[in-house]
Amino acid sequence: MPKATPPLNDLDISSQDSNEKRNPKKSSAAKKKNTVSESSVDQEEATDSLAEIDESSTASLLRQRAEADARVMQTALPIWDEENRGVPNPFIRSGLFSVKNTENRLFMQKMPVASLSNYQITYTGQELQQDDLSVWMSLINFFRNQSMSDSVLFTGYSLIKDIGWRMHSESYKRAKESIERLKVTGIEISTNNKETAYSGSLIREYAWTAQDAKGNGRWMVRFESKVSTLFMEDTTTLLEWETRKKIGTRATVAQWLHSFYSSHREPLPLTVAKLYELCRSGDSLSSFRRNIKTALKRLVDIDFLASFSIVNDAVHVQKKLKHNAISENNSHAVARPPIPLDVSAEVQKDGIG
Numbered sequence: 001m002p003k004a005t006p007p008l009n010d011l012d013i014s015s016q017d018s019n020e021k022r023n024p025k026k027s028s029a030a031k032k033k034n035t036v037s038e039s040s041v042d043q044e045e046a047t048d049s050l051a052e053i054d055e056s057s058t059a060s061l062l063r064q065r066a067e068a069d070a071r072v073m074q075t076a077l078p079i080w081d082e083e084n085r086g087v088p089n090p091f092i093r094s095g096l097f098s099v100k101n102t103e104n105r106l107f108m109q110k111m112p113v114a115s116l117s118n119y120q121i122t123y124t125g126q127e128l129q130q131d132d133l134s135v136w137m138s139l140i141n142f143f144r145n146q147s148m149s150d151s152v153l154f155t156g157y158s159l160i161k162d163i164g165w166r167m168h169s170e171s172y173k174r175a176k177e178s179i180e181r182l183k184v185t186g187i188e189i190s191t192n193n194k195e196t197a198y199s200g201s202l203i204r205e206y207a208w209t210a211q212d213a214k215g216n217g218r219w220m221v222r223f224e225s226k227v228s229t230l231f232m233e234d235t236t237t238l239l240e241w242e243t244r245k246k247i248g249t250r251a252t253v254a255q256w257l258h259s260f261y262s263s264h265r266e267p268l269p270l271t272v273a274k275l276y277e278l279c280r281s282g283d284s285l286s287s288f289r290r291n292i293k294t295a296l297k298r299l300v301d302i303d304f305l306a307s308f309s310i311v312n313d314a315v316h317v318q319k320k321l322k323h324n325a326i327s328e329n330n331s332h333a334v335a336r337p338p339i340p341l342d343v344s345a346e347v348q349k350d351g352i353g
Helices: 008-022 024-070 130-142 156-163 169-183 225-230 241-247 252-262 272-279 285-301 344-349
Strands: 084-088 107-113 119-126 151-154 185-191 197-200 205-211 217-222 236-240 305-311 314-319
Touching: 084 130, 130 151, 130 156, 130 169, 130 241, 130 252, 151 156, 151 205, 156 169, 169 185, 169 205, 197 225, 236 241, 236 252, 241 252, 252 272, 252 285, 272 285, 272 314, 285 305, 285 314
Parallel strands: none
Antiparallel strands: 084 236, 107 119, 119 185, 151 217, 185 197, 205 217, 305 314
8 A cells, every 4th residue: 555645734744853863053044044034024024114104294394395486475474564564473472582782792502592382583693673574574575475495685775664774884784784683693402392393594595686677786685494383373473563763762671572472462471570571671570670660651751562560579560451443445455453363372381481
């Protein structure tokens, strides 16, 4: 009787066991080779997966950049006009643009900037003051009808007139120095919810000898397009430009308070010490206590505040109501609320409300 043939798998296993016994080193090497081969396949698959992720991330970044490049402020914020100008809240709820008024500006290296608790700001560059904020706001206003990827051409005269400085050679020099400062900056801004973040300079590039289409000499400025991410409906304040100009360039504490309170619909009381910290005053706290009273009186004089009081070191202010009537004869007229946001919760979080 013929012997039964073992199943093929049994033969394979028997043969494999026999080979391993005859040449264990060769068998071990073969196993190692198979393991290495499987590992290589895994690495290739992992590399491919990472490449796909990188490609997807790159595509997302490029899409975000394209959206930022094409963004037009006037479209995004239609009630922005010559009288009511957009400014990001982190700029005016912090000491990024201080109330100091000195030519000796310190250079700061990744300095944490005092701000309300909703914002984290780090700044590198020469110290910025309220005159720099005026220049930056005037320049960004030139852009409001253009896409952020464009450059804007203008005259030094138009810039100085818009800011309200006197027409003098010193004003031209001052404006140029401010633009140069704003260019050589590194700023990181983020919110607690991470929905808004910016990292970059405040001005991308500038030139003093550009020419327009007719060959006329012009100044030129270009912004980082992603600056537009700071101008969202819930993170932007429309600042009354003529009111800021009425305050005067030397009244820097009043300028800062005007901007700060403009970003709150109903400002809650803050201590003098907290305001002192937020505006980064270069004076002593005792001097600031005197200066803030003068500044608040100035805001009453120009009809921005109806009243103010300081009780137990807490500053209470009442803003003057603005009656923004819509003309029945003008279908394009828009009521412009001076403040887009109520950030009382943010103030209370700081423990200063």
